[in-house]
Amino acid sequence: MSVRIKDYPGREVAIEELKERYVAKEYKAVLRYAWSSGVAIGSFLDGLKRGIILGRRCNKCRRILVPPRMYCEQCFRKTDSWVRVKDTGEVKTFSISYVNVDASRRREPIIVAVVELDGASKDVGILHILGEVKPEKVRIGMHVKAVWKKEEERKGAITDILYFKPR
Amino acid sequence: MRKVAVIGAGMTLFRRRMMETGRELSFEATRMALDSAGMEMKEVEGVVMGSAPDAFDGVHMKGEYLLEGAGGINRPYTRVFVGGATGVFVPISAWWHVASGLFDTCLAVAEEKMSPFLPHPQYAFWTIFDHTLERPLGVNLLWIFSLEMRRYMEVHGIREEDIALVSVKNKGNALDHPCSQVAARITVDDVMKSEPICLPVKRLDVSPTSDGAAAVILASEDVAKKYTDEPVWIDGVGWNVDTQYWTNRDLYYPEYLEKAARMAYKMARIENPRKQLDFAEVYDPFDYKELHHLEGLLLAEKGKAAEMTKEGITQRDGDFPVNPSGGLLGVGNPIAAAGMMKVCEVFWQLRGEAGKRQVKKEVKRGLAQAWGDLLQIGTVITMRR
Numbered sequence: 001m002s003v004r005i006k007d008y009p010g011r012e013v014a015i016e017e018l019k020e021r022y023v024a025k026e027y028k029a030v031l032r033y034a035w036s037s038g039v040a041i042g043s044f045l046d047g048l049k050r051g052i053i054l055g056r057r058c059n060k061c062r063r064i065l066v067p068p069r070m071y072c073e074q075c076f077r078k079t080d081s082w083v084r085v086k087d088t089g090e091v092k093t094f095s096i097s098y099v100n101v102d103a104s105r106r107r108e109p110i111i112v113a114v115v116e117l118d119g120a121s122k123d124v125g126i127l128h129i130l131g132e133v134k135p136e137k138v139r140i141g142m143h144v145k146a147v148w149k150k151e152e153e154r155k156g157a158i159t160d161i162l163y164f165k166p167r
Numbered sequence: 168m169r170k171v172a173v174i175g176a177g178m179t180l181f182r183r184r185m186m187e188t189g190r191e192l193s194f195e196a197t198r199m200a201l202d203s204a205g206m207e208m209k210e211v212e213g214v215v216m217g218s219a220p221d222a223f224d225g226v227h228m229k230g231e232y233l234l235e236g237a238g239g240i241n242r243p244y245t246r247v248f249v250g251g252a253t254g255v256f257v258p259i260s261a262w263w264h265v266a267s268g269l270f271d272t273c274l275a276v277a278e279e280k281m282s283p284f285l286p287h288p289q290y291a292f293w294t295i296f297d298h299t300l301e302r303p304l305g306v307n308l309l310w311i312f313s314l315e316m317r318r319y320m321e322v323h324g325i326r327e328e329d330i331a332l333v334s335v336k337n338k339g340n341a342l343d344h345p346c347s348q349v350a351a352r353i354t355v356d357d358v359m360k361s362e363p364i365c366l367p368v369k370r371l372d373v374s375p376t377s378d379g380a381a382a383v384i385l386a387s388e389d390v391a392k393k394y395t396d397e398p399v400w401i402d403g404v405g406w407n408v409d410t411q412y413w414t415n416r417d418l419y420y421p422e423y424l425e426k427a428a429r430m431a432y433k434m435a436r437i438e439n440p441r442k443q444l445d446f447a448e449v450y451d452p453f454d455y456k457e458l459h460h461l462e463g464l465l466l467a468e469k470g471k472a473a474e475m476t477k478e479g480i481t482q483r484d485g486d487f488p489v490n491p492s493g494g495l496l497g498v499g500n501p502i503a504a505a506g507m508m509k510v511c512e513v514f515w516q517l518r519g520e521a522g523k524r525q526v527k528k529e530v531k532r533g534l535a536q537a538w539g540d541l542l543q544i545g546t547v548i549t550m551r552r
Contacts, residue, residue, distance in 0.1 A: 002176070002203065002515045002518070002520040002521070002522075003520050003521070003522040004203065004520055005177075005199065005203065008178070008179065008180055008199075008345055008346055009179050009180070009187075009195035009196075009199070010179040010180035010182065010185055010186075010187060010192065010195065010346075010379070011180075011185065011186040011187065012180065012182040012183070012184065012185060012186070013182075013184045013185060013186050013282075018184075026285075027225065029225065033298075035298050035299065037299055038299075041299055041300065045299070065415070066415075067300055067412065069412075073410055073412075092318065092417075093314045093315070093317045093318035093321070093418065094314065094317060095310055095313035095314050095317060095365050095366060095367070095368075096313075096363070096365070096366040097307065097309065097310055097313070097364075097365040097366075098362075098363050098364060098365065098366075099289075099307055099309055099364055099365055100305065100307070101290060101293050101305050101306070101307050102286055102287060102289070102290040102293075103286070103287035103289035103290060103307070104286070104287075109363075109366075110305070112304070112306075112310050112314070113314075114314055114318075114414045114418075123415060123416060123417045124414075124415050125414045125415065126300070126414050127300070127301055127304060127306065127310075127414050128304065129304060135366075140317070140318075140321045157299075157303060158299065158300045158301075158303050158304065159303050159304070
C-alpha cells in the first residue's frame, strides 16, 4: 500500500453473516476417479503385497530410486533394473501432527517421518508413519523397521506397511 | 531484451473471508494499479493472471472465470500457475511479454479466494499429493512444512525460539500495513506457547488462509517514461523447479531456489547479493521459511539466517530489512496474491511511498521471492530505481 493511496477496497464477511448473506449456494462435489498406478509404482505395489520394497537402479548415476521410476529424472534415460531394498532404515526427519487431513484437530498426535531405507541411495526416502514409540523419544537418525500387515490382509498399497517402529 | 518498468501497483484488503468474488477482487486490485499508473485498461496490451489450485473455488477454468475482472477480454490473456510461487511468477511472465518486444504494456494480476472451501481450505491441499503413495497416509500440507523445518533445525542446530523471532518481526511490521489480516505485537513466548499444530510447527509459526488480490502494471522503457518520472525497473528474473518426489531430497537446503536466484542475479549483474541489494521481500508462509529462503537466495550463509535475525539485521531499521511489509505471516496469505503483494511492496519501498513501513536506510534495489508446489519451486525478481 502506497502513501499516495488513501482508500483500499474490500469488505470482510463476519462469521455471523456467513449463512444469511454470504453463502449463495453450498455444494458438495462427489468426484470419483480410478487412477492407474503406473508401470513403476504398479510393480512397487505388487512388491508391498509380497512384503518387499522395490527400487529402480540407474546404471549411469548408480542411484537406487524409491519410490521407483522407470526413468532416471537426472540422467533422463530409462532406469535399468529392479532392486530389493531393505524394510529397515533411518529417520531423516519427522513431525508430530495434531491435525487431520481436513485441518480438524486430533487428541492423540500421529508421528510422520521421511525414512531413508537401507539399500536405497543417500537422500532417497519415503513418507510414512512411526508407531510403537512416544513422540518425545523420536530422533533424527533413529533406526526403524517396517511393521507389515498380515500377508492375507495386504492389498498392494502403501498402507500394507502399517508403520515403522524403532529397532 | 528490452528494459521493463513497473509503473503502477494495487491491492485489496487481505482477509479470511471477503464479500467480493474473485472477479471483483481482481478488478479492485487492477483498477488501483491502473489509477496509480495514470492509465486506462484500453492502453494495456496484454494480461497475465495468476491464481492457485482451482479446488479452492470449486470453479474449473478459473483463468477464464476471472477473465473479466482481470481486464482480460479481447486481448492476449494467459493464466499461469506454479503453486505458491505463482505470485512472483505472474510478473516474471508479464516481464517476458514486454522484454521480448511483443508488447509495450502488460498487466500482471494475482487473485486468491481460499475461503469457499469447506470445512477448511487446508483440506484442498490434500489433492496436490501423490494419489497412490501419499494420500492414503492422510497427508496434510502442514506435515511437509514441519518435516522440512525439523530437518533444517537439525542440520544447523537452530532452536524453535530463534525461528519464532521471524514471526514476531513480521506480525509486528504488518501493524503498519493497512491491508493486513493478522498483524500483532507478540513475543517469542507467545509463539512457543501457541497451539501445537504439527510440531515443530505451532499456530503462530504459520500464516493464515486468506482472500485477496494484488496487481502491477509493466511497461517498456519509452512507454514507461510517458506515464511516470519514477519508473521502477525489473532487472533480473529467475525461476527453477525440482522433483515432486520431495522425499528424495535433503530438505535442509532449497537448491532449486539458489538456482533461481543465480539466474536472476546473473541477469541483474549482481555478484554480491547481500551488498548489492538493499532489502528483500522473501516468501514467509511459515517463519522458518524466511530463514530457509534467505539462505537459498544467498543473502545469508547456510545456517546463519537465524543469527542474522537475532542480531536485528533484518528489522525494518536494520542493515538488511527483510519483509518490511509484514509478509505472509502478518499481512496474510491469499496464495498467488501474497507473492504479488511482495512485488508491490518492493515497488512502493523503492519509490519511497511505503509510509510508516518505509525502511530506514535509503533503498535503491530490492528483491521479491515466492516459493511453492511440493517444496520444489523458487521464483525470484530483482528491482531497482
